[in-house]
Every structure is written in structure tokens, then in C-alpha cells.
Amino acid sequence: MTSKLVTHSTTNYVTECVRIIKFDAGHRVVNHESKCRTLHGHEYRAEIFARAARLDDLGRVIDFGVIKSKVGGWIDENWDHNMLLWSQDPNLPLINQCEGAKKPYVTEFNTTAENLAAFLLQKANELLAGDGVTVTKIKLWETQNCYVEVSL
Numbered sequence: 001m002t003s004k005l006v007t008h009s010t011t012n013y014v015t016e017c018v019r020i021i022k023f024d025a026g027h028r029v030v031n032h033e034s035k036c037r038t039l040h041g042h043e044y045r046a047e048i049f050a051r052a053a054r055l056d057d058l059g060r061v062i063d064f065g066v067i068k069s070k071v072g073g074w075i076d077e078n079w080d081h082n083m084l085l086w087s088q089d090p091n092l093p094l095i096n097q098c099e100g101a102k103k104p105y106v107t108e109f110n111t112t113a114e115n116l117a118a119f120l121l122q123k124a125n126e127l128l129a130g131d132g133v134t135v136t137k138i139k140l141w142e143t144q145n146c147y148v149e150v151s152l
């Protein structure tokens with residue numbers, strides 16, 4: 001008799017897997033009313049929520065490691081230990097002259113947590129497009145007390 005993998009029925013449930021990716025980055029909010037107008041940094045925590053039409057043969061939405069390598073890899077390369085700055089930031093030319101391992105990551109939006117989370121939702125879906133999942137939500141923590149959620 002051959003053994004067959006058995007997964008618990010999830011027909012009536014919504015199952016999402018969540019991979020947490022932490023990174024450190026600096027930014028500023030252009031035209032902010034107070035202190036967030038100053039260059040400063042955060043220990044960001046991104047929670048990536050993924051959903052699949054059905055669980056795979058092992059009973060998973062996706063291997064957590066795939067999200068880590070694809071989305072986490074992109075974050076490591078582009079956002080971690082970098083400055084996240086809006087292309088319209090008047091400080092950008094100055095900061096571009098600073099010596100560093102990376103050039104600032106330039107966005108087409110003011111780098112609020114809301115805008116960064118929305119961008120990451122789209123980017124994560126692009127990066128995982130061939131893996132049979134949809135990234136449904138990004139929860140992006142700026143501090144231990146403040147986070148935003150952006151979902152489809």
C-alpha cells in the first residue's frame with residue numbers, strides 16, 4: 001500500500017501564510033508638519049500575507065522560505081540599510097553625493113509607511129507571480145506602536 005499525504009480539509013477556511021521580514025532604513029516625510037520632516041530611521045517590520053487558490057500537496061500555501069528569498073532578497077538589496085527618498089525631495093541631490101554602499105532608493109511617492117506598504121504589496125506580487133500565490137496584505141511596522149495595513 002502506498003502512503004498518501006493527507007491534508008486537513010480547509011474548504012471552509014481562509015488560509016494565509018505570513019512571513020515577517022525586518023529591515024533598517026532611513027527616510028523623511030517631505031512637508032511633514034513636525035519631526036518626521038527630518039531625516040531619521042526605523043527598524044521596519046514587514047508582514048507579507050500570502051494566499052493560494054489551494055494548498056499544495058504538502059498542505060502549504062507556499063514555503064515560507066520562498067517569500068523570504070524572493071521578497072526578503074529584494075528588500076535586502078534595495079531597502080535594507082538604505083535611505084528611502086521621494087524623487088521630489090529637495091534634499092535628494094545632496095544625499096546622492098554621500099559616500100555609501102548603496103545609492104538612495106528613490107521612489108515616486110513620499111515615503112510614508114502607507115505608501116511604502118502599498119508599493120511593497122505590488123512588488124511582492126510581481127516577485128511571487130510564478131509561485132501560485134497572491135499577496136493579499138502588507139502590514140508594515142514603523143515602530144513598535146505604529147503600523148499600517150494595505151490589502152487588496
Ligand SMILES: [Zn+2]
Nearest residue numbers: 036040042142
Ligand atoms: Zn519615519
